[in-house]
Amino acid sequence: MQSLHEALLKCRSKSLHEALLKCRSKSLHDALLKCRSKSLHEALLKCRSKSLHEALLKCRSKSLHEALLKCRSKSLHDALLKCRSKSLHEALLKCRSKSLHDALLKCRSKSLHEALLKCRSKSLHDALLKCRSKSLHEALLKCRSKSLHEALLKCRSKSLHYTLLKCRSKSLHYTLLKCQSKSLHDTLLKCRSKSLHDTLLKCRSKSLHYTLLKCRSKSLHYTLLKCRSKSLHDTLLKCRSKRLHEALLKCRSKSLHDALLKCPSKSLHEALLKCRSKSLHDALLKCRSKSLHEALLKCRSKSLHEALLKCRSKSLHEALLKCRSKSLHDALLKCPSKSLHEALLKCRSKRLHEALLKCRSKSLHEALLKCRSKSLHEALLNCRSKSLLDTLLKCRSKSLHEALLKCRSKSLHYTLLKCQSKSLHDTLLKCRSKSLHDTLLKCRSKSLHYTLLKCRSKSLHYTLLKCRSKSLHDTLLKCRSKRLHEALLKCRSKSLHYTLLKCRSKSLHDTLLKCRSKSLHDTLLKCRSKSLYEALLKCRSKSLHDALLKCRSKSLHDTLLKCRSKSLYEALLKCRSKSLA
Structure with missing residues (x-):
């Protein structure tokens, strides 16, 4: 049989070739693999026999491989995919058949993949780009061919992208x-x-x-x-x-x-x-x-705030002034930077002002004292920090003083009472706040008393009338203000009356003569001051006369005798006092 097979291989008859395609004999297949006849190869390409295909896979003939590349048979393609022959793989790389390419894409053979990587065929590249095989993708990743890379770049396959x-x-x-x-x-x-x-x-x-x-x-x-x-x-x-x-x-x-x-x-x-x-x-x-x-400005990071505090950029400071972040405000309060303080003084943000009020930094306080912002002043009025108040007392800014006058904070009032600044006193005299007046009455500062004597505010006068402070009374006695005297005439405080009796001021006496207050009259009757009596002699007030008639003071009687007032004489005639008679 072998000699017959060898003879068959030399045959170039097409009809014989077609008959061979139907053959399933292994020995015949083995003999066919050694054949180099092109006409035989062309006939083999039409063959659909699995046993023939399996035998072809073992073939190492280049001429056979080249003929196989022209084949369009699916069954042959399926058999080729199982092939591990390097020479076959090298031949396949030169193939331009679309149907073969489609079959190759289904192949999972590593040796085939490695051979494919050496391929420079554009048609094969285009087919590879449609491939969804993971094993093929993994092999492609090892490839160093520029032409393959360029083709890959045109690929739109997601599975290929994931493997890349x-x-x-x-x-x-x-x-x-x-x-x-x-x-x-x-x-x-x-x-x-x-x-x-x-x-x-x-x-x-x-x-x-x-x-x-x-x-x-x-x-x-x-x-x-x-x-x-x-x-x-x-x-x-x-x-x-x-x-x-x-x-x-x-x-x-x-x-x-x-x-x-x-x-x-x-x-x-x-x-x-x-x-x-x-x-x-x-x-x-x-x-x-x-x-x-x-x-x-919207930042709440502490580490960022600490870094900002070291910054000396004016543009940054100006932007910070618009900030409404509480955490930033808290960090700003710890800042010892003078340039930042100077920028803060231009700020008009209420939230920032409220945060500043909690600050205990002396350097910040000193900078605040130079501030002329009304909105800052109004916020300061709500402050209850002792250290801030103590520094405020050293301030000589008129705009700050004017803002302080509107303040209703008791803690601020108490610290103001300790202040000895003349400019502050002068502005206090213009104040019309009742709560401030009430605290002023408890004050024992002489310098404040002296400035109060210059005051012309009616609301202050009315509150003064309720005062029971001896030191205040002593300074009031030295007062020469007509408006204050007029207010005193309406006073019903006994302690104030007793101090008035010690007063030797002529201007005060003159205003007392116009007084119609019964409580004041009662205290006057106990008075033993000659200068007061001399002033009384000029008095033409009927209510005062009626009160005098009840008086049993000998010194008063002696001065009355020197009186040349008709109205006083008329009152004396009505008098039923034995001591006066």
């Missing part, structure tokens, strides 16, 4: 960087490979940068932080991704910080506010961007 993400080949990474496919970019964003990230950082493609901005991968963010590419920084500044911002906050790259300072993105600013990196804070302090300052 596992690739650690530098040559593949470099070609990926040139890619402008959106679908590839979208899958790259899910990648967690460090080697891919490192190569991405060297990329200058704008389209890639824009897709990177949509990325939510933490590992990608961390590698981005190591990047020193200016073009990447410029695109990052346009990013509005919260996750990217959060990763940026952990960055310690100076070049990135410098780029961030130029950023006008509000979303980035808001993310920066959560940052606790000292190196970032130091860079922020050099920033002069208004939009960044406005975002900083």
Whole structure:
């Protein structure tokens, strides 16, 4: 039989070849594998016999391989997929048949995959791009062929993209960087490979940068932080991704910080506010961007506040003045910076003022004393801090004094009573606040008493009449103000009356003569002052005369005898006092 088979191999008859295709004899198949006849090969391509196919897989004949590449038989293709012959694989790489390509895509043979990687056929590449086989994808990842890489870049298959993400080949990474496919970019964003990230950082493609901005991968963010590419920084500044911002906050790259300072993105600013990196804070302090300052005002980070306190930038200070954050206010109170204090003095924010009132810093208090802001003064009036009040007493600002006059805080009033500032006293005299008057009555300061004597406020006079302080009474006796005297005439306080009896002021006596108060008259009757009596002699008040008639004082009687007043004589005639008679 072998000699017959060998003879058959030399035959070029088409009819014989067609008959051979129906043969299932293994020995015949083995003999066919040694055949190099093109006409026989062409006939074999039409064969659908599995046993023949299996025998063909063992064949190492190049001419047979070349003929197989023209075959369009599905059953032959299925058999070829099981083949592990390198020479067959090399021949397959030259194939341009679509049907063969479709069959190859289903193949899971590693040896076939390795051979495919050496292929430079565009038609094969196009077919590979449609492939969804994981094993094929894994083999492709080891490929270093530029033509294959360029073809891969055009691929839109998600499964291929996912396997590409596992690739650690530098040559593949470099070609990926040139890619402008959106679908590839979208899958790259899910990648967690460090080697891919490192190569991405060297990329200058704008389209890639824009897709990177949509990325939510933490590992990608961390590698981005190591990047020193200016073009990447410029695109990052346009990013509005919260996750990217959060990763940026952990960055310690100076070049990135410098780029961030130029950023006008509000979303980035808001993310920066959560940052606790000292190196970032130091860079922020050099920033002069208004939009960044406005975002900083919303910040509640203590570490950021502490860094801000070291800042001497005027533009930052001016922006801080618009801040309404309580935590920022609390941090500001600990600040010893003079330039910050000077900027605070221009502030008109009520919330800031309220926070300032809780401050115990002497340097801040001293700066506040130079302030001329009305809104700040009004806020100060609500303050109950002793250390602040003590420094306020040293203040000589008229606008502050005028604001103090509107104050109703008892603690402020008590500290004011200890004040010996003349300018403060002068402004107090214009005050019409009842609560202030009530506390003033308890005051024992001589300098305050002397200034009170110059006061022309009716509301102050009325409150003074209720006063029972001896030291106040003693100073009142030296008073020469007509308005004060007129108010005293309406007074019904016994303690005030007793001190009045010791008074030797002529102007006071003259006003007493106009008095119609019974309680005052009763106390006058007990008086033994000659100067008072002499003044009484000029009096023409009937109510006073009636009171005098009840008096049993000898010294009063002696002065009455010197009197030349008709109205007094008429009153004396009605008198029934034995001692007077």
